[in-house]
Amino acid sequence: MSLEVFNIMGISLRVSLCATALATLVSVPSGFILAVSSFRGKRALVTTINTLMALPTVVVGLLVYILLSRSGPLGSFGILYTPTAIIVGQFILALPIITAITYAAVSSVDERVRKTAESLGASPFQASWMVLKEGRVGIIAAIIAGFGRVIAEVGSAIMVGGNIRGYTRTMTTAITLETSKGNFYLGLTLGVILLVAALSINMIVAHFLGRKT
């Protein structure tokens, strides 16, 4: 069992870190651009993104299932019931969270940071970089919140991953299975292990990204 828990933890971490990394690549620039630009309908867009944070995981699971099913539009790729399918679902779940919190973090950076940088001869890119650095703590919080959402979700992972032993069984789907089998203490133990792993990830992130705060 202990070796199996090790494997399940590995699958969970691989999938969720991958989904968070991909979502970060899209969401942090999006959130940043959203915060520094102004256009018609911006408030509506922000409200939409904030609302999408409440997207139920089972709805995402269902959408991804319909898309990836052999009879669906992306069926020919054959990725339903693989770890990739879980990554797709979790990527969608993490997008609005990381975007919204990045937006909030960058919006709250004092506008004078950019103006000062520009007046000191910084290029627009360099000035943006200064703003990003100022909002660093909030952006890290955004990524950690996104990771927290996906490592803890079970609804989409079980629908598009299928809870296949040794392949797409994640910590949360394993907890669901053990609970249904009546192995409550094993389920609880897995939950504690999941939390410890999340704590480790957060400590690493805090160490490498947040040491100057």
Next chain:
Amino acid sequence: MIQCFRRRWLPLVLSLAIFAFLQKPVTADSSSTRIRMATTTSTDNSGLLEYLLPHFEEQSGFIVDVIAVGTGKALKLAERGDVDIILVHAPAAEKTFVDAGWGVNRRAVMVNDFLIVGPPADPAGLKNATSLTDALKRLKQNQGTFVSRGDDSGTHKKELELWTLADGQPQAPYHLETGQGMEATLRIAHEKQAYTLTDRGTFLAVGAPMDLVPVFESDARLENPYSIIVVNPARHSHVKYLASMRLLAWMTSREGQALIGAFRKEGEILFFPTAVPMKEK
């Protein structure tokens, strides 16, 4: 010293630990053929497949990915081409599925039976029932609460079939639909001290510590046959037909059948093999 450890080494050690986790597990060998089998929670959660499939995987070099869902959903997944093979228990629905051309080579694999379980005090008096019809009528008349799967699973289909014997299922609040698997449904029946229909395999596997006892069993209409069906490659060209047929052949072979017959929980056989007459020379 401690400060130094915390600052420098702990994140490093944690990073290494996480990195170790990220290594591919040995079972996820991408070079092997993976067969996707949708099956019912009863075959998976009883531990049968976990015990059975490694024998096949070792012999064939294939990996069988088991997706445990209700029979209704398993048939649906097969129809959509999302799985290669199914192991299910709903004879009427299976026949419709094969007749519609979605599946081929349906073979009987094993059988067990359903039983009605309920609280040891048996307030609705099912233990005194003279027949299956009588048992169901007593349950209805004496206002015993019945917990239904309500999830289009093989067991749920059986419930609906049985309730026709007593002119329809009980009405709320004496009929609760859980929409969940057999284990969860048994647990709800246990907590609410209500009656439910269960397959013997699941009941033996998870029901032992529960405050539920068999109150009606042993009737020909409570038989629960399992079949294996391969998805029709003419409908879904991507399915792994040859590999799936090998799994079907193995499950119905003398060896596979002997292994199924040897699987026991609490000393009882959970599934009786039916593919080949075992005493034949």
